[in-house]
Amino acid sequence: MTNAAIAAIFEHIADLLEFRGENVFRVRAYRNAARTVGSMVESLTSIRADRPLTDLDGIGSDLAARIGELLDTGKLALLDELKASVPAVAFDLMRVPGLGPKKAKVLIEGLNLSSLDDLEQACRDGRVKGLKGFGAKTESAILENIGFAKSPDRDRLLWNDADAIIQELLGWMRACPAVRRIDGAGSWRRGRETVGDLDLLVESDAPTVVMDHLRAWKETTSVLLSGDTKTSIRGPQGVQIDLRVIDAESYGAALQYFTGSKEHNVKLRSRARDRGLSINEYGVHRIPSDDRGGGAADVRHAGIAGRSEADVYAAVGLPWIPPEIREGGAEILLAERNSLPHLVELGEIRGDLHMHTNATDGEDTLGEMVRAAIERGLAYIAVTDHSQRVTMAHGLDRKRLLAQWSEIDRLNDSLAAEGDPPIVVLKGIEVDMLEKGGLDLPDELLEKADWVVASLHYGQNQPRDRITARIIEAIENPNVSVIGHPTGRLINRRQAYEVDIEAVIEAAARSGTFLEINANPWRLDLDDHHAAAAKKAGVKLVISTDAHSTRGLDVMRCGILQARRAGLEAKDVANTQTLAQLKKLMKK
Ligand SMILES: [Zn+2]
Ligand SMILES: [Zn+2]
Known part of the structure; x- marks a missing residue:
């Protein structure tokens, strides 16, 4: 279990304790512990291996025991207990910016709410501003921010947390002798602020061995899909991780394809079509002159390019484009004119x-x-x-x-x-x-x-x-x-x-x-x-x-x-x- 995951759990516990109106010092201890743990670089697992956790700032024997329980079992009895004692709607309400546990409690009890939609309706009806500690200002702030709490993006990981997971996983996968090469792709590779699923690509002649190795990772909580060349698992903090095994000749094409973004790839494909080519995750292919449909897209080999990303871009007359700017903006135009920025390092x-x-x-x-x-x-x-x-x-x-x-x-x-x-x-x-x-x-x-x-x-x-x-x-x-x-x-x-x-x-x-x-x-x-x-x-x-x-x-x-x-x-x-x-x- 990563430090970020433990920090998130402690933060969650602090919210739940506060919602239940428990001792402020206890609440604060969990918040402080979340901060300490969340900002540490060395993993708690390796710290615990060489010194007592109580050496850490703000970690007393009680918190050290909770960390131990999480590291050993991946679960925390206290959390389950607290969750059972707090209504589900409280979790949703606390995600509205500006609504802490205390306000959430007043709202739920005062207005008998059971969903975010109920809360929105209550604001529109002007019922919120009548509650103790709430005014017209708070009511309109809630209305303004409620969309934020409902947004599907709220569950995406911060890049930094996604990176911690991916680094640990890369370390584990590299220990597998069947892995010849491995890279993270997707929005993690593009350095987005937040990351949804994690995408990994592996070059190997022995896909089964690689995928067994992924399933055996100690952070794998469940297996979502097991195919011939693709496995999806659920890892720390509930994140979905998709691993694909690729042949050497298509590795660059796959890395390009799964790095995205969608918008960038759409533009790249249309540029290829203008040149009588098609691009897919296997490689770049020449479209036969009698084929006016998209038939070439089904080709499952590298075609004229695919081994490296640079080859794929070169096949459509472009220099390699850094992942961070592959968002479908001006980058292809800049690349074409050979005036890509020399991005700061x-x-x-x-x-x-x-x-x-x-x-x-x-x-x-x-x-x-x-x-x-x-x-x-x-x-x-x-x-x-x-x-x-x-x-x-x-x-x-x-x-x-x-x-x-x-x-x-x-x-x-x-x-x-x-x-x-x-x-x-x-x-x-x-x-x-x-x-x-x-x-x-x-x-x-x-x-x-x-x-x-x-x-x-x-x-x-x-x-x-x-x-x-x-x-x-x-x-x-x-x-x-x-x-x-x-x-x-x-x-x-x-x-x-x-x-x-x-x-x-x-x-x-x-x-x-x-x-x-x-x-x-x-x-x-x-x-x-x-x-x-x-x-x-x-x-x-x-x-x-x-x-x-x-x-x-x-x-x-x-x-x-x-x-x-x-x-x-x-x-x-x-x-x-x-x-x-x-x-x-x-x-x-
Ligand atoms: Zn400041
Ligand atoms: Zn500052």
Whole structure:
């Protein structure tokens, strides 16, 4: 069982306990444990093998026992017990953004609801706003967000969680001697924000052996389909995994076909038809001149190309196209003109400009964050803890901020004591945009910072023009370097606030303010479309992890995938530059 799966179960338990009105400390313990486990890179299985789980932050003996039960049996008696005691409709209601367990309980009991449709009707009838703790605003927010809870996408895995599953499975499958080659395909390979089913392709002469090996994986919970060359199973977190065994001569064609997207493949096939060719999952074939129908599509051999993806693209006169931009947009046109972007790569990132320490809501100390950044080969970082308005996170006031900056000065001095420092630490802050407008710390203080991230955490329900004005005001502040997570969305959890993103991009372009691609797998904000629009407007992007622990620095790759899907090159991303170059790009 993966860490992500265990984290999801703990989060679920916390919701259920809260729904039942149980002790807040117990609820919080599960939430904290979910966070700890969810952000760990090393698997709990391997941790347990060499040290007690109680060594982990916030994991006491009770939680350690629950983790043990999950690892040993794949089940948790407590969860089954809790589930049985909570009505099914509660699970649906808690998926409506903004509806926590407490509100869900009031709604269900107060209005006798049994489905999301009941809730929608109750809102339309104006029955919700009469309940204690609810008003007209909440009622209209529920109506607005209910579609989100009903959407079929809500069950898709975050890319990062899908990746954890796929990596573990690849490791298991590679141990099978009959596997000559194996790749993940589908939306995972395209680096989508969320992933539905997982697709694996294997090259092998012994399909039966390969498929037996998949069924024997310890995470396989059920077998959905067993064919001659295809097996489907259900794996961790209920995800469906389809494995296909392919001949070497068709492997590239299959990888191309099952990577998708559908839209990309439709365009590619139509291009092939224009050239008298057909493409399917086996290869590229010449359509006989007397065949006006699609008969050639039934061909089950490689034809004139199929061994590699590059061969398939070459057969229709194109260079290989990176999976992240195979979405049926302009990529085929760009490929044809040989002007595909040289997409930014993880190795090109030199700095990370948004992270937290335990001075606010991070888990690790300044020194630990710096050491972890050095280990990851970064040349510079900005430490950007929260400002005072974020009371929940114990945000920094002037005094504490200045103390942290002195500590950073001393740290930089000691790093430079023996010649070239391995890293430069920038004195930064994530300053809040206040609900009433303006920033949470005075300009004369922000002026002294090396790097200022301005973010909007409060007043997210304000009307569109209010929110847009607050952000543009921050953009126009000469001390603000970048706007953090510009739309505030949390994938599968919370919709973006109402904001005129075009106006934001325009203001950023005008003033030379950067916009962030927040690499946190829940955020990925800006998204690919907005990041592409920002690039087009001449805005430089900054890809930042917003790490709240040393492990959090590893999500940079998720931000890179998002940037690649937006078609960004290294020159579009400010933190691929050296520190000296970055300073020249900054507006002050
Ligand atoms: Zn933030
Ligand atoms: Zn942050």
